[in-house]
Amino acid sequence: LTKDTYHTERGDYGQLTSEDIAYFKSILPENGVVQDKTDLEIYNQDWMRKYRGSSELVLKPKTTEQVSQILKYCNEKKLAVVPQGGNTGLVGGSVPVFDEVVISLANMNQIQSFDPVTGILVADAGVILENADNFLREQGFIFPLDLGAKGSCHIGGNVATNAGGLRLLRYGSLHGSVLGLQAVLADGTIYNGLSKLRKDNTGYDLKQLFIGSEGTLGIITAVSILCAPKPLAVNAAFLGLDSFEQVQKTFGRAKGELSEILSAFECMDANSQNIVAKYTDLARPLEGSHPFYVLIETSGSNKDHDDAKLEKFLEGLLEDEVIADGVVAQDETQLKNLWQWRELIPEKLGHGGVYKYDVSIPLADMFKLVDDVQARLEEAGVVGDSEEFPAIASVGYGHIGDGNLHLNVPLRRYDEKVEKLLEPFVYEWVSKVNGSISAEHGLGFAKKNYIQYSKDAGSIELIRDLKKLYDPKAILNPYKYV
Numbered sequence: 001l002t003k004d005t006y007h008t009e010r011g012d013y014g015q016l017t018s019e020d021i022a023y024f025k026s027i028l029p030e031n032g033v034v035q036d037k038t039d040l041e042i043y044n045q046d047w048m049r050k051y052r053g054s055s056e057l058v059l060k061p062k063t064t065e066q067v068s069q070i071l072k073y074c075n076e077k078k079l080a081v082v083p084q085g086g087n088t089g090l091v092g093g094s095v096p097v098f099d100e101v102v103i104s105l106a107n108m109n110q111i112q113s114f115d116p117v118t119g120i121l122v123a124d125a126g127v128i129l130e131n132a133d134n135f136l137r138e139q140g141f142i143f144p145l146d147l148g149a150k151g152s153c154h155i156g157g158n159v160a161t162n163a164g165g166l167r168l169l170r171y172g173s174l175h176g177s178v179l180g181l182q183a184v185l186a187d188g189t190i191y192n193g194l195s196k197l198r199k200d201n202t203g204y205d206l207k208q209l210f211i212g213s214e215g216t217l218g219i220i221t222a223v224s225i226l227c228a229p230k231p232l233a234v235n236a237a238f239l240g241l242d243s244f245e246q247v248q249k250t251f252g253r254a255k256g257e258l259s260e261i262l263s264a265f266e267c268m269d270a271n272s273q274n275i276v277a278k279y280t281d282l283a284r285p286l287e288g289s290h291p292f293y294v295l296i297e298t299s300g301s302n303k304d305h306d307d308a309k310l311e312k313f314l315e316g317l318l319e320d321e322v323i324a325d326g327v328v329a330q331d332e333t334q335l336k337n338l339w340q341w342r343e344l345i346p347e348k349l350g351h352g353g354v355y356k357y358d359v360s361i362p363l364a365d366m367f368k369l370v371d372d373v374q375a376r377l378e379e380a381g382v383v384g385d386s387e388e389f390p391a392i393a394s395v396g397y398g399h400i401g402d403g404n405l406h407l408n409v410p411l412r413r414y415d416e417k418v419e420k421l422l423e424p425f426v427y428e429w430v431s432k433v434n435g436s437i438s439a440e441h442g443l444g445f446a447k448k449n450y451i452q453y454s455k456d457a458g459s460i461e462l463i464r465d466l467k468k469l470y471d472p473k474a475i476l477n478p479y480k481y482v
């Protein structure tokens with residue numbers, strides 16, 4: 001996208017001066033001020049290479065006090081800022097739109113404490129999710145969130161987006177597992193809510209405001225989170241199914257029969273798997289093709305018990321012809337390979353660009369949306385197998401166990417006609433079934449004009465009121481959804 005297609009004017013914010021730079025250099029270590037044009041590039045561009053800002057300054061504080069000093073200064077000078085974690089966000093929320101100062105949490109990357117009895121981890125916001133998880137695994141625990149971007153995303157970014165991920169159905173939302181956090185408000189005030197208490201009903205639960213606020217209310221600098229014991233036995237099955245009806249039946253039975261050991265239930269359509277197959281040399285898990293695939297994971301404490309349970313469950317499904325085919329991982333390598341067929345989808349779909357929709361809708365309607373989008377694009381003659389078509393296909397996959405579909409339209413090239421066919425069509429469709437237009441990625445810049453499809457006018461007004469209270473000069477992540 002070019003600036004013209006952003007359809008946004010730069011706000012009435014201050015322009016950086018040499019005096020500002022001198023101030024930041026005086027409070028930050030040498031590597032905490034980035035100005036080199038080449039070094040700035042990765043901070044200005046998002047993961048999808050769809051949004052690009054033109055910031056000339058990235059600040060990388062090491063302490064909460066430094067974040068506070070930076071924000072206090074920026075607020076006084078009305079300099080706009082963008083908080084940035086691992087920059088893996090999928091809605092253009094983590095990069096500047098114009099010349100906002102990027103505040104990267106990358107140098108705040110220390111584990112502060114871990115209690116092996118309670119499982120409570122306290123860590124800086126800039127700790128990479130995979131590093132936190134590796135640390136916990138050595139202690140016999142796991143981070144209660146896992147997602148494909150784990151090697152880059154920060155736990156602070158996860159909290160700021162209220163990321164859902166691959167095992168939400170087992171470990172719940174961050175609104176439940178985050179016990180406390182520390183955040184710096186726009187004027188530099190430090191909110192010290194780094195509680196380690198599981199229960200605390202003393203007044204409003206302020207931390208919840210920051211979970212999912214996408215950098216618009218404050219900068220999260222540390223997080224306290226309840227972690228789950230590392231499962232002693234993990235197993236995965238990859239299934240082929242003939243219809244989405246069968247997928248739903250399988251899900252119902254998985255909840256009943258696998259119950260306490262069920263840790264993931266992901267569904268992928270044929271298009272998503274064909275595209276992964278095209279761009280990898282991994283062997284496909286199943287022979288032959290099916291309209292739908294399901295990846296089921298179990299996590300428990302007794303391998304024999306879990307294996308027997310999974311086997312009986314799968315035998316029952318085969319006998320009743322609910323599933324057409326299936327394979328169970330025989331070892332850790334196979335388990336990882338099966339997961340690749342799910343985790344690689346976002347990356348492999350993005351070759352020429354992609355329009356992404358991340359929606360919550362009633363389970364039964366889920367793939368009807370994918371079909372309706374395909375039909376709409378076909379009717380307009382913009383989707384197909386050859387180069388002349390800008391769109392490749394309408395693709396559906398996602399966290400079916402959580403009622404969350406990822407509808408992706410992978411492209412050969414970005415095309416305004418395709419975009420106009422999709423938006424607001426998809427949002428209207430979702431609104432009609434009382435769904436959410438953003439189940440887990442947030443609104444960011446990409447969806448800022450569409451909030452009204454999921455929130456009524458009164459709710460939007462309350463959101464704006466909070467923003468005015470916490471950030472009256474609107475310096476935090478401007479041009480985004482508030």
Ligand code: FAD
Nearest residue numbers: 085086087088089093148154156157158163164165215220
């Ligand atoms: P960034 O991208 O840097 O920032 C995201 C937003 O949070 C921005 O608005 C930014 O301003 C704000 N922010 C970041 N850090 C802070 C902070 N410390 N304080 C205040 N605001 C902050 N998301 C899911 O929910 N589930 C998935 O399964 C999932 N899978 C993904 C797979 C891939 C391959 C990719 C690329 C992304 C995926 N995502 C998923 C989206 C993304 O990874 C998550 O949203 C992630 O939580 C973002 O973390 P981050 O550190 O990269 O944040």
Ligand code: 2HG
Nearest residue numbers: 148346356357398406408
């Ligand atoms: C996932 O579940 C992520 O893989 C990304 O949330 C989804 O790219 C997407 O649309």
Ligand code: ZN
Nearest residue numbers: 165399406440
């Ligand atoms: Zn997802």
